[in-house]
Amino acid sequence: MKPRMPEEFYRIKRLPPYVFAEVNALKAQARGEGRDVIDLGMGNPDGPTPPHIVAKLIEAVQNPKTHGYSSSRGIPGLRRAYAAYYARRFNVELDPEREIIVTLGSKEGFANLAQAITAPGDTILVPNPCYPIHSFGFIMAGASVRHVPVGPDVDFLAELKKAVQHSIPAPLAVVLNFPANPTAQSVDLDFYGEVVDFCRHQGIYVLSDLAYAEIYFDGKPPPSILEVPGARDIAVEFTSLSKTYSMAGWRIGFAVGNARLIGALGRVKSYLDYGAFTPIQVAATAALNGPQDCITEIRERYKARRDVLLDGLHQAGWDVPVPAGTMFAWAPIPEEFRGLGSLAFSKLLLERANVAVAPGGGFGEYGEGFVRIALVENRQRLRQASRNIKAFLSGRNDTAELRRAAARTAAAAAN
Numbered sequence: 001m002k003p004r005m006p007e008e009f010y011r012i013k014r015l016p017p018y019v020f021a022e023v024n025a026l027k028a029q030a031r032g033e034g035r036d037v038i039d040l041g042m043g044n045p046d047g048p049t050p051p052h053i054v055a056k057l058i059e060a061v062q063n064p065k066t067h068g069y070s071s072s073r074g075i076p077g078l079r080r081a082y083a084a085y086y087a088r089r090f091n092v093e094l095d096p097e098r099e100i101i102v103t104l105g106s107k108e109g110f111a112n113l114a115q116a117i118t119a120p121g122d123t124i125l126v127p128n129p130c131y132p133i134h135s136f137g138f139i140m141a142g143a144s145v146r147h148v149p150v151g152p153d154v155d156f157l158a159e160l161k162k163a164v165q166h167s168i169p170a171p172l173a174v175v176l177n178f179p180a181n182p183t184a185q186s187v188d189l190d191f192y193g194e195v196v197d198f199c200r201h202q203g204i205y206v207l208s209d210l211a212y213a214e215i216y217f218d219g220k221p222p223p224s225i226l227e228v229p230g231a232r233d234i235a236v237e238f239t240s241l242s243k244t245y246s247m248a249g250w251r252i253g254f255a256v257g258n259a260r261l262i263g264a265l266g267r268v269k270s271y272l273d274y275g276a277f278t279p280i281q282v283a284a285t286a287a288l289n290g291p292q293d294c295i296t297e298i299r300e301r302y303k304a305r306r307d308v309l310l311d312g313l314h315q316a317g318w319d320v321p322v323p324a325g326t327m328f329a330w331a332p333i334p335e336e337f338r339g340l341g342s343l344a345f346s347k348l349l350l351e352r353a354n355v356a357v358a359p360g361g362g363f364g365e366y367g368e369g370f371v372r373i374a375l376v377e378n379r380q381r382l383r384q385a386s387r388n389i390k391a392f393l394s395g396r397n398d399t400a401e402l403r404r405a406a407a408r409t410a411a412a413a414a415n
Contacts, residue, residue, distance in 0.1 A: 022343065043243075044374075046377065049246050075278065077282075078281045079102065082102075101255050101262050109265065116264040120142035123170070125173070126175045128150065129364040129366050134175045135175075152183070210238065214298075302375050313331070317334075318334055318393060342361040353389045357373050360372060
């Protein structure tokens, strides 16, 4: 008798259906029908990478010596450049050999560190709502994830202590992400100090995602957890050039901090990859060592977009908190639509206003009741999005055809 193949593979069974895929399918269908969809769903920077970085890539790629395998830990010059960045930005001195590793974006770094340090049955504390890799990287590694509520009205430290108290076995690590994706919440250095003090006493590693370190508005630059004395005893921090220099597709990120965790990540990566293409790493080095006015320009671009979008939404009657950082607005679903849930509301917004957003439920159960809006279109398009949304919320585009589409959406949500 022929052996029976498994119907579904072990790790795939641990992954729920990808909520965002439903919105993406509807978006593709709408565009196929010729509709002008304004896509504010994915946090994909639309601005060009600064020209001096591109020029360095072109120069480096013309040297045949750069065409072979690179180093999975990152070329030495890039690690030194990142140590210099931490020194000038956070006043934190790092050892490029032991405390810095180059990753293929922070997402890959998180997933591979999860593989490196997690045994089946380990407990990891993860904020909720969160960027999906923060939880699913560990779920795929076999860990048990305990969600810790996070948000502007939540006492995260109290929730963290409660989660530790009720976790069996004791947690291996806690994930932090500030400025946060998707909520855009920021914290100060005192917050990190309390987390480090608590986690050191509990023997818990801290994995901090600081991908939005340079995308902040109206205030003080976000701190690094490594600024806290003693943080390196338990903490690593993940960062990325994706948003800082509009280099999302280049896939260059970093993990820095605790030497033991960095060493574990390096060991796993040595089996999985040869690092990013060397010319990309050379160009990334030029980004860090070169003129930094481009960071300010990119930050100001997002700030101007934030102001245009939020002003338009407020005029439309949608009360959305003004984010202090990141490239997102975390928007509570208007009261009259809250019963639909975030996925159905996102579909309705696409059908009725031609605006695509990310349903909050896709970031965890505590994200339900919200949608995430990305600042990834120019100001003219954001004004158009606000006008479309205003017409939708006021019922001015309430045609019979759209009412039928809304009924189909509501019926699908009910089922």
